[in-house]
Amino acid sequence: MSGKTLTLEKAHGLVVQALVKHRTDPANAALVADALVAAEADGQKGHGLSRLPSYCGQAASGKVDGFATPQVQPAAAAALRVDARHGFAYPAMALAVEKLSELTPTSGVAVAAVFNSHHCGLAGYHVEALARRGLVGLLFANTPQAIAPWGGSRGLFGTNPIAFAVPREKHDPMVIDLSLSKVARGKIMFAKQEGQAIPEGWAVDAAGKPTTDPVAALAGTMLPMGDAKGAALVLMVEILAAVLTGSHFGFEATSFFDAEGEPPSVGQLLLAMAPGPVSGGAFASRLETLLAAILDQEGTRLPGDRRLGLREKAQKEGLALTDQQYEQLQRLAADH
Amino acid sequence: MSGKTLTLEKAHGLVVQALVKHRTDPANAALVADALVAAEADGQKGHGLSRLPSYCGQAASGKVDGFATPQVQPAAAAALRVDARHGFAYPAMALAVEKLSELTPTSGVAVAAVFNSHHCGLAGYHVEALARRGLVGLLFANTPQAIAPWGGSRGLFGTNPIAFAVPREKHDPMVIDLSLSKVARGKIMFAKQEGQAIPEGWAVDAAGKPTTDPVAALAGTMLPMGDAKGAALVLMVEILAAVLTGSHFGFEATSFFDAEGEPPSVGQLLLAMAPGPVSGGAFASRLETLLAAILDQEGTRLPGDRRLGLREKAQKEGLALTDQQYEQLQRLAADH
Incomplete structure (x- = not known):
């Protein structure tokens, strides 16, 4: 399998760099990075690095004030x-x-x-x-x-x-x-990002009908x-x-x-x-x-037992990112 | 339909009397009666007057100290x-x-x-x-x-x-x-008291198998x-x-x-x-x-809308008790 492994410290540094390049105060960026990297290490990808592009976009547009104290x-x-x-x-x-x-x-x-x-x-x-x-x-x-x-x-x-x-x-x-x-919305977001179908029973579409399409589910309501x-x-x-x-x-x-x-x-x-x-x-x-x-x-x-196991593994072995995730992270950190 | 209607005040008085006859301090009995009558008025029979016989039994045996402050x-x-x-x-x-x-x-x-x-x-x-x-x-x-x-x-x-x-x-x-x-245990208790079956999906029996028998359900575990x-x-x-x-x-x-x-x-x-x-x-x-x-x-x-509606009705019209419930209440209040 291709992909890239990053230490937690390295990932943290890149997240901070990305946020700072998108109109965020370094101290605030460090606190955001703490949380995103911790979620990624815990295997909670819906609240992990997958959020960075939208966070950067919102800080850049001013929808989120990255300099707020x-x-x-x-x-x-x-x-x-x-x-x-x-x-x-x-x-x-x-x-x-x-x-x-x-x-x-x-x-x-x-x-x-x-x-x-x-x-x-x-x-x-x-x-x-x-x-x-x-x-x-x-x-x-x-x-x-x-x-x-x-x-x-x-x-x-x-x-x-x-x-x-x-x-x-x-x-x-x-x-x-x-x-x-019934499931976390982040899981449907992640399925959408990965182009995967979702199981029936998670959500209904905008017309209230069962769906396995994450895009339709995000336009409808969750159960x-x-x-x-x-x-x-x-x-x-x-x-x-x-x-x-x-x-x-x-x-x-x-x-x-x-x-x-x-x-x-x-x-x-x-x-x-x-x-x-x-x-x-x-x-x-x-x-x-x-x-x-x-x-x-x-x-x-x-x-939380499973989560603690993943955390320990990530602390020892680093975060396994896909090539796409890694390139996105690099690109955001290099943006100006 | 036979049965008996009691005002909330009358029901309250009988509950107090029953508890006092079963080794309970009158002030404590009044607080217990407040709650049981309120639950009964709200249509929550599993926590209403159906509890009185077991409360009296426990106060009489000393399992509950009716005189505790x-x-x-x-x-x-x-x-x-x-x-x-x-x-x-x-x-x-x-x-x-x-x-x-x-x-x-x-x-x-x-x-x-x-x-x-x-x-x-x-x-x-x-x-x-x-x-x-x-x-x-x-x-x-x-x-x-x-x-x-x-x-x-x-x-x-x-x-x-x-x-x-x-x-x-x-x-x-x-x-x-x-x-x-999945449902309140009181509902299974009530079904047992009334000799009714329970729907599947509420509980499993002691062997972990689905059951519609309230007695078997109470001996097993709830879902x-x-x-x-x-x-x-x-x-x-x-x-x-x-x-x-x-x-x-x-x-x-x-x-x-x-x-x-x-x-x-x-x-x-x-x-x-x-x-x-x-x-x-x-x-x-x-x-x-x-x-x-x-x-x-x-x-x-x-x-709670349904509950408030039942409460209003009970305040106006009193509590509708079956003959059996009414006789039990009278018997407990007369006990010594």
Whole structure:
């Protein structure tokens, strides 16, 4: 097989270079690169390097302000608002993580409402950052319209991920990360990029009919996981991520992909809890008891296990890119 | 049709009387009755009056301590632990709601970890109480084992409800309330009580095979909503409700139904957020924009609409009980 292998450091450098060449501040570019390379290393290609061309396009057109510095607005003793100022989401999310970890030792729980925001990528990335600081993290994010309300036919909500992470004493944090569509929209994007068909049951076309064509699926609506219950969760996340942050709804937000129009201005709600005080000191050992009980049953594994395996492999062996991906990365980094 | 109609007040009085005759403090009995009658009025029979015989049995045997007074333990500035002290969950939950609504004006967000707890009934009931105080409420509760870990075969987790409520300016709060099994376990209990079969797809028997027999289903495991994603949410709720509260896991908890053994000692995690400050003042009007956009599509309705309709009917016309239900209620209230 042809293709090219890049170390994570080399890939990171090229992503930074590409973004900086497309009107992005180097410090912001480094935070975006951290997230894209981490997603790629975790095998989450839909939120990895595949996003770089559209990120560069949006920074170049000004749809994303690559020079924005996110701003913290205190809202209450344990609540803050983070204005992403139409920049990339990652600097705003990193700021939220930092501020939440400053608040929680006193408050036990704290919440950050991120607004004027953009695609936050792999949702698990941000809660994992909280868990690495010893906190339980919960994230609700909204995204441009993709799912119809239950019983309806027109897309209104995004695929609206929920992410959750817990710290473990002798292991990497355990991360749960799921979009509420039957599959992540990124998977359909990736299939489109690769020219592959998608399985039936993932989405319906604009007329509401089943489709295996990723282009038709992206023009139609995604199906929620878990039918009516899943649709209720989609609404819950839309309220938490958009109403409670004062952000655009999925049906108001512009695309995360093209460089046209106003900024999407979606929202993210990030919650952090201090597990020691909240649990009365029981957290660390009880978590291990529960996870051991799961693994005690044949056929089980813990959420994120596959991802951690891929990450370790990528750290040792680097990222395997196709020739096309590698050339695109080089071209973006060389652009001026 | 035969049967008996009771006003909510009359039903409430009989429930209190029944509990008091079965070793329960009158103030605690009133809080339990509030919740059971409210669930019955909302058409949620699995968490309504059908629970009374087993509640009375457990209070009589001492599995539930009807005289327990829940105790608040501050854990951090915006976090508290509520020891239900092996009493009914409702007094502990009511105390948590009260304390959270005292904290949130200062903190913006607050969390209560309820432990040594019991069946909290209709999960939406507690978050609705927060929403009636102007707060956004989120509840995660664990319940005795009913669902196997994904890929496994033995029940480990409960059906682990998530409930969410938001205040509305000119309407009752909107409440989302869902257990993470494909259907609520209470529905299978109710089918068993009524001697009815259940649809296929709700549960598997002890050997892991599909069943329509509610007795076999209760001896087997429930299927999660949304397959692997739903199973991940079940684990998330188990961690939030049991690990983070320091409570028994589903596989450690005794039944909510029979009067045998130790108390179940499950947990509930209740989160409250002040929507005004967190959203920068946008919450109330943006919520109405979103809900109007949903209702603008034919075939849609808001979560809880059916429930609110039944509630209004019950308030006007009373509760329609079968002869059997009515006689049971009378018998329990007359017991000594």
